[in-house]
Amino acid sequence: MSQVEDLAKRSREASILLRRATPGSKSAAIKAMGARLKSRLPDILEANKADVDQAKTERLSDAKMDRLRLDEKRIDEVAKALEAVGSQPDPVGKVFDERKAPSGIICKRVRVPIGVILMIFESRPNVTAEAAALCLRAGNSVLLKGGHEAARTNRMIATCLQGAVAQEGLPSDAVQMVEGGHETVDELLLLDRWIDLVIPRGGEGLIRSVVEKARMPVIKHYKGNCHVYVDEMADPIMARTVVLNAKTQRPGTCNAAEKLLIHERVAEKLLPQIAERLLKAGVKLRGDDAARRLIKDMKVATEQDWTEEYLDLIMSVKVVKDLDEAIRHINTYGSAHTDAIVTGNEMTARRFLNEVDSSSVMWNCSTRLADGGQYGLGAEIGISTERLHARGPMGAEELTCLKWVVTGNGQLRQ
Amino acid sequence: MSQVEDLAKRSREASILLRRATPGSKSAAIKAMGARLKSRLPDILEANKADVDQAKTERLSDAKMDRLRLDEKRIDEVAKALEAVGSQPDPVGKVFDERKAPSGIICKRVRVPIGVILMIFESRPNVTAEAAALCLRAGNSVLLKGGHEAARTNRMIATCLQGAVAQEGLPSDAVQMVEGGHETVDELLLLDRWIDLVIPRGGEGLIRSVVEKARMPVIKHYKGNCHVYVDEMADPIMARTVVLNAKTQRPGTCNAAEKLLIHERVAEKLLPQIAERLLKAGVKLRGDDAARRLIKDMKVATEQDWTEEYLDLIMSVKVVKDLDEAIRHINTYGSAHTDAIVTGNEMTARRFLNEVDSSSVMWNCSTRLADGGQYGLGAEIGISTERLHARGPMGAEELTCLKWVVTGNGQLRQ
Numbered sequence: 001m002s003q004v005e006d007l008a009k010r011s012r013e014a015s016i017l018l019r020r021a022t023p024g025s026k027s028a029a030i031k032a033m034g035a036r037l038k039s040r041l042p043d044i045l046e047a048n049k050a051d052v053d054q055a056k057t058e059r060l061s062d063a064k065m066d067r068l069r070l071d072e073k074r075i076d077e078v079a080k081a082l083e084a085v086g087s088q089p090d091p092v093g094k095v096f097d098e099r100k101a102p103s104g105i106i107c108k109r110v111r112v113p114i115g116v117i118l119m120i121f122e123s124r125p126n127v128t129a130e131a132a133a134l135c136l137r138a139g140n141s142v143l144l145k146g147g148h149e150a151a152r153t154n155r156m157i158a159t160c161l162q163g164a165v166a167q168e169g170l171p172s173d174a175v176q177m178v179e180g181g182h183e184t185v186d187e188l189l190l191l192d193r194w195i196d197l198v199i200p201r202g203g204e205g206l207i208r209s210v211v212e213k214a215r216m217p218v219i220k221h222y223k224g225n226c227h228v229y230v231d232e233m234a235d236p237i238m239a240r241t242v243v244l245n246a247k248t249q250r251p252g253t254c255n256a257a258e259k260l261l262i263h264e265r266v267a268e269k270l271l272p273q274i275a276e277r278l279l280k281a282g283v284k285l286r287g288d289d290a291a292r293r294l295i296k297d298m299k300v301a302t303e304q305d306w307t308e309e310y311l312d313l314i315m316s317v318k319v320v321k322d323l324d325e326a327i328r329h330i331n332t333y334g335s336a337h338t339d340a341i342v343t344g345n346e347m348t349a350r351r352f353l354n355e356v357d358s359s360s361v362m363w364n365c366s367t368r369l370a371d372g373g374q375y376g377l378g379a380e381i382g383i384s385t386e387r388l389h390a391r392g393p394m395g396a397e398e399l400t401c402l403k404w405v406v407t408g409n410g411q412l413r414q
Numbered sequence: 415m416s417q418v419e420d421l422a423k424r425s426r427e428a429s430i431l432l433r434r435a436t437p438g439s440k441s442a443a444i445k446a447m448g449a450r451l452k453s454r455l456p457d458i459l460e461a462n463k464a465d466v467d468q469a470k471t472e473r474l475s476d477a478k479m480d481r482l483r484l485d486e487k488r489i490d491e492v493a494k495a496l497e498a499v500g501s502q503p504d505p506v507g508k509v510f511d512e513r514k515a516p517s518g519i520i521c522k523r524v525r526v527p528i529g530v531i532l533m534i535f536e537s538r539p540n541v542t543a544e545a546a547a548l549c550l551r552a553g554n555s556v557l558l559k560g561g562h563e564a565a566r567t568n569r570m571i572a573t574c575l576q577g578a579v580a581q582e583g584l585p586s587d588a589v590q591m592v593e594g595g596h597e598t599v600d601e602l603l604l605l606d607r608w609i610d611l612v613i614p615r616g617g618e619g620l621i622r623s624v625v626e627k628a629r630m631p632v633i634k635h636y637k638g639n640c641h642v643y644v645d646e647m648a649d650p651i652m653a654r655t656v657v658l659n660a661k662t663q664r665p666g667t668c669n670a671a672e673k674l675l676i677h678e679r680v681a682e683k684l685l686p687q688i689a690e691r692l693l694k695a696g697v698k699l700r701g702d703d704a705a706r707r708l709i710k711d712m713k714v715a716t717e718q719d720w721t722e723e724y725l726d727l728i729m730s731v732k733v734v735k736d737l738d739e740a741i742r743h744i745n746t747y748g749s750a751h752t753d754a755i756v757t758g759n760e761m762t763a764r765r766f767l768n769e770v771d772s773s774s775v776m777w778n779c780s781t782r783l784a785d786g787g788q789y790g791l792g793a794e795i796g797i798s799t800e801r802l803h804a805r806g807p808m809g810a811e812e813l814t815c816l817k818w819v820v821t822g823n824g825q826l827r828q
Contacts, residue, residue, distance in 0.1 A: 019769075101790040105779050112771070114801050192625075196801055211606075215625055217632075217802045238824045245826035331430075353819050357433075357526070365519050365822030374827070375818070376515040387528050387610055387815040388631045389803035401801040404789070405767050408779030410652040412659035413788070 004187045007176060008143065008194035011116045014171035015141035019113055023090035025168050030133045032164035034082030037129060040160050041075055047152040048125065055149050063252035063311040067124045068150055078126045081379045085133045088378045091397045092139045105408040111400040113139030115196035118178075118188055119381075120210060122147035122202035127382075128157045131199075132175045134381045136165070138399035143195070145178040145185060147202070185210075192216040201382050219394070222385035223309035224254030224337035226367045229326045229352065231343035232263040236270055238364060239342045243274050245366040246340065248281045252311050254383055255338050255360075255370040259306070260317045261326045267294060267319045275317075283313045290319035306333040323348055327355045334358065337385055338370040359385060359392035418601045421590060422557065422608035425530045428585035429555035433527055437504035439582050444547045446578035448496030451543060454574050455489055461566040462539065469563050477666035477725040481538045482564055492540045495793045499547045502792045505811045506553045519822040525814040527553030529610035532592075532602055533795075534624060536561035536616035541796075542571045545613075546589045548795045550579070552813035557609070559592040559599060561616070599624075606630040615796050633808070636799035637723040638668030638751035640781045643740045643766065645757035646677040650684055652778060653756045657688050659780040660754065662695045666725050668797055669752050669774075669784040673720070674731045675740045681733045682708060689731075697727045704733035720747040737762055741769045748772065751799055752784040773799060773806035 001009065018026075037044065048070040055068055091111050098108035117140050119131045128144055135142035146154035158177035166172040178184060188195065192215040200210040201221045211218050228246050230239045246257035262271055267290065275285060275295045286301040301316040306329070320326045330339050340362035341352040349363040360370040372380025372393035381399065384390045390398035415423065432440075451458065462484040469482055505525050512522035531554050533545045542558055549556035560568035572591035580586040592598060602609065606629040614624040615635045625632050642660050644653045660671035676685055681704065689699060689709045699705075700715040715730040720743070734740045744753050754776035755766040763777040774784040786794025786807035795813065798804040804812035 019771075099790050101783075101788055103779075103783065103788065105783060105788075107789045211629055217800070219802075235824075241824065241826060249827045349821075353821075355433075358817070360818040360820055362820040363822065365517075365820060365825040366827050368827035369515075369517065369519060369820065369822070369825060370818070371827075374515060374517065374519075375521045375820075376513050386631070388633075391815050392523075392818045401805050403772070404774040404784070404806045406774055406776040406779060406783065406789075407763075407767075408777065408783070410649075410655065411779040411783060412655060413663045413780050413782035413785075 002187065004180070004184055005191060005194070007178065008116070008188060008191045010173040011141040011143055011176060012194045014173035015113065015115050017171045018139050018141060018174055021139065021170055023092070025170060026090065026136055026139070027086045029165045029168040029170050030082055030086035030136055032167055033129060033133055033161050034079035034086070036160035036164050037075055037082070037157065038079050040156065041072060044075060044153065044156050045070065045072070047156040051150050051152050058149070060149065061312070066252045070125060070153065074126055078129050081130055082133045085130070085137050085379050085396065088137065088396065090137065091400045096402050103408070103411045105406050105411050107404060107406050109402040110405050111397070112403045114399060114401050116141045116143065116194060117399065118143045118145065118195050118198045120145045120185060120198065120200040120202070120206065122149070122206060124201070125150040125153040125157060127201065128154050129161060130379050131381050132161050134379060134396050134399060136174060137396040140399055141174045143176050143178050143188070145188070186213055189213040190215055199381065219384050219386045219390055221254070221382040222337070223335050224256070224383070225259065225307060225309045225333070225335040226255060226257045226337055227259045227261055227330050227334055227339045228257045228367065229261040229330070229339070229341045230263065230266065230270060230274070231323065231341055231345065231348055232265040233345040233348060234266065234270070234342040235344055236273065239270055240274050240277055242340065242342050242364070242366050244277050244281065246368055247278060247283055247315050248313065249366070249368050251313050253368070254309070255367050256311070257367045258308070258310050258315060260315055261320050261329060262317065264290065264319050264321055267291070271295060271317070278315060281313070283315050285315055285317060287317040288319060291317040309335065323351060327352065330356050330358070335385065337383065338362065338367045340365065340367050359383065416601065418594070418598055419605060419608070421592065422530070422602060422605045424587040425555040425557055425590060426608045428587035429527065429529050431585045432550075432553050432555060432588055435553065435584055437506070439584060440504060440550055440553070441500045443579045443582040443584050444496055444500035444550055446581055447543060447547055447575050448493035448500070450574035450578050451489055451496070451571065452493050454570065455486060458489060458567065458570050459484060459486070461570040465564050465566050472563070474563065475726070480666045484539060484567065488540055492543050495544055496547045499544070499551050499793045499810065502551065502810065504551065505814045510816050517822070517825045519820050519825050521818060521820050523816040524819050525811070526817045528813060528815050530555045530557065530608060531813065532557045532559065532609050532612045534559045534599060534612065534614040534616070534620065536563070536620060538615070539564040539567040539571060541615065542568050543575060544793050545795050546575050548793060548810050548813060550588060551810040554813055555588045557590050557592050557602070559602070600627055603627040604629055613795065633798050633800045633804060635668070635796040636751070637749050638670070638797070639673065639721060639723045639747070639749040640669060640671045640751055641673045641675055641744050641748055641753045642671045642781065643675040643744070643753070643755045644677065644680065644684060644688070645737065645755055645759065645762055646679040647759040647762060648680065648684070648756040649758055650687065653684055654688050654691055656754065656756050656778070656780050658691050658695065660782055661692060661697055661729050662727065663780070663782050665727050667782070668723070669781050670725070671781045672722070672724050672729060674729055675734050675743060676731065678704065678733050678735055681705070685709060685731070692729060695727070697729050699729055699731060701731040702733060705731040723749065737765060741766065744770050744772070749799065751797065752776065752781045754779065754781050773797065
């Protein structure tokens with residue numbers, strides 16, 4: 001057995017022990033994770049600084065640098081998130097539904113852990129800790145494979161996490177960091193005997209490669225090419241503030257808006273007001289012909305722009321004829337992640353909400369609200385662009401599965 | 415665009431129209447499917463006879479012949495199942511949960527169709543109609559790829575189904591039969607742009623090959639190496655009847671029991687009684703040394719026997735020391751499909767139900783009850799051995815996914 005397979009097998013063994021862990025011991029371990037991150041803050045920041053310094057020499061994009069960089073505030077946020085995950089109810093053992101079948105057997109579905117989860121991510125070392133905590137909350141072992149650009153930070157964080165797990169009497173192999181390059185990942189992706197699920201988080205290339213190679217199910221956290229559609233019945237102030245917030249509040253995230261669609265009847269009046277604020281916030285605008293007639297300082301948007309996720313202060317603008325064109329454009333070029341309409345017309349909104357086929361569809365609010373915390377679900381492992389199992393913000397509950405528990409008194413099949 | 419891709423693209427286009435179909439029109443189309451199958455019964459049986467005759471020359475196993483063969487009773491059963499699916503509530507549009515988040519946005523999850531589903535199956539032409547009906551119930555287009563041994567039967571059934579769909583004003587491309595061999599399937603498995611989900615039903619080789627090649631999610635209906643464990647506290651009569659029913663009521667199905675585990679303290683008394691009935695029903699027994707000391711006419715069970723799904727009148731028997739050994743054996747050699755315990759001891763049962771990691775775990779009833787109809791879910795598309803999305807019997811509801819619908823009044827991310 002190779003070293004990589006041994007790692008995966010130990011993860012499976014830990015997951016079998018975890019199935020019997022009490023909610024209390026899991027809570028304690030998760031809270032201890034947060035406490036250790038805070039107590040080792042200087043070491044983590046030092047490791048992160050070394051990673052950031054190296055990344056600078058490798059000329060990472062601003063968005064990627066933003067994802068990589070940790071400071072006391074972000075670690076505090078992570079610790080708070082872990083505290084919250086440690087306090088949230090344990091999904092394991094929850095009865096999903098229960099029924100008495102015609103033969104008299106009682107059939108119920110009960111939440112149980114999935115087993116072993118492989119997380120693969122680029123940058124974002126804060127994800128390491130939250131991912132581990134959520135997997136543990138749901139009784140799963142986790143294999144964490146971070147990007148090489150965050151290697152030192154991740155190693156330091158993993159030390160804290162494993163220490164916390166062991167301290168509470170749980171198997172430390174339940175949280176393991178995977179070191180190594182592409183070959184290691186490729187080998188892991190064949191081990192469906194030991195690994196039940198892969199969650200890749202990163203660029204399109206990484207995700208495509210995982211999907212092609214993996215023998216186990218993959219939950220993709222794919223790109224967010226999110227739209228705001230400003231309808232002819234939009235409140236002008238709401239339209240301005242929602243677009244500005246959706247684009248600029250944190251442009252490096254997958255739920256930031258990348259595209260603005262605006263109804264032709266209000267484009268002349270509203271687009272200049274919206275564009276002014278976006279330009280002032282440093283957003284570079286691209287547009288179709290109609291938009292460019294209204295706004296100077298707008299480059300032409302190419303076909304590629306309509307599908308692209310910028311993760312940056314860039315926004316493309318299209319003037320549309322009506323709701324139908326907006327819906328068709330979003331369903332054709334969008335990434336089925338999060339799309340919003342601003343309108344005062346309920347009928348228009350209902351059609352948008354029904355017909356746009358995205359994991360989150362929104363009416364009169366910012367796409368940046370597509371988030372487990374904002375939805376009131378607690379911490380999230382990410383926003384799934386999968387249709388199956390988990391769609392949209394994915395928390396601890398989505399890291400469990402349902403098992404049928406059937407009790408009878410001698411029933412047979414007739 | 416190749417002919418195969420064109421087929422898939424038309425399926426996608428039909429699925430977009432289906433999203434807007436009313437529950438009533440879907441119900442009517444499904445019921446019309448059943449009516450057409452009954453009115454074309456002679457043609458279907460004639461096509462099936464031709465398939466069966468050819469299969470005989472190809473020496474199919476008895477279990478496979480059983481799956482292939484249709485008669486009036488089976489078609490009646492299918493028509494009844496379609497009638498039931500046509501009458502069952504539409505899962506699309508059902509609100510799964512709803513909450514008001516701290517910012518004041520209202521977040522709800524609503525069931526929506528998945529999109530386009532590719533079903534690949536060997537033999538079992540009755541599955542064709544039920545699969546199509548369930549996909550349509552949930553608002554999905556379906557591509558049906560049947561086995562070559564049922565080609566004539568499937569073609570005739572598909573004609574009935576498409577006619578019924580068109581008659582009710584729905585797009586006939588919503589139900590399409592895929593003709594062609596392995597290359598056709600291989601090409602379809604790359605078309606994740608048009609196809610959202612693959613459900614293969616058949617032997618291990620077929621399923622492994624689909625998992626390796628598919629770019630879209632796969633829900634496996636894998637083998638059922640099901641166990642009945644007769645505990646030391648089992649009621650003797652219940653033990654006999656449950657084992658006999660689980661093994662012989664229909665041995666060609668995935669929820670038929672393949673293995674009998676029996677506690678050593680009761681083996682001497684109960685095993686001869688159970689074996690006598692099994693032998694009388696024509697079951698060939700294999701066993702470990704301890705079992706063979708108690709029963710003549712028992713071949714030795716090899717290591718391979720413990721993992722094998724016979725789908726035939728064969729059963730392997732093992733005498734175990736205690737509950738722990740039974741659980742460990744099932745979790746090691748089983749297929750995590752359906753496993754049952756017969757015992758009068760509730761503590762023992764609880765441990766078995768908690769620790770056996772299978773899609774259905776049962777106490778004091780026959781494994782043959784692991785079935786959507788028996789659980790009161792209506793018709794099933796099969797029994798998923800997947801952990802994600804759908805585990806166990808999979809009905810129309812499992813053929814939908816959840817979309818977040820969020821409404822606000824100008825909320826922004828702070």
